[in-house]
Amino acid sequence: EAQVTQNPRYLITVTGKKLTVTCSQNMNHEYMSWYRQDPGLGLRQIYYSMNVEVTDKGDVPEGYKVSRKEKRNFPLILESPSPNQTSLYFCASSPYPGTEAFFGQGTRLTVV
């Protein structure tokens, strides 16, 4: 089954404690993205990756890092989380940029 898998689904952490949200896709897509969803703001792109070792900033990259060492995996790293990063995060993959996106189930992160 074609899917994008994120883990964990829910996470509560404290300010400053590094965390990683994993994302994996099994569709051999080259393009992957991370979004955050906040009420009234829709989805905003954090980072995207065109292929292995090729990543770039989206609209709201501050406080986040990503890596793309393998085609299927695209982890999101928060080196020092802050309460304003409390949000719902989605990973997505697409065959090509700007085309249909396949989304993971989401990770609800709370930073206290």
Place this chain on the structure above:
Amino acid sequence: AQSVTQPDIHITVSEGASLELRCNYSYGATPYLFWYVQSPGQGLQLLLKYFSGDTLVQGIKGFEAEFKRSQSSFNLRKPSVHWSDAAEYFCAVGAGGFKTIFGAGTRLFVKA
């Protein structure tokens, strides 16, 4: 700048009634256009997409959308709403380059 506007934050319709969700975009060329649905606690699922050709596109779950270039609109319609259609709906534009821009979403409530 590219943008997507969904004018209605929420809409309530009676079960069996028709539905139209509005979407307007700002983009210089003909974009790729999408509608996604997000059920509670779930990721986003593609309902339908427009790339080119026939401006009336059919999607899953009985939804359709019409691209109107002159109005820069891509409104989503369904002739008869079911209670299971209650969800949040996102219009999105593949705006060239490496990004997809999402609207803020419209939450649909269905009353019996």
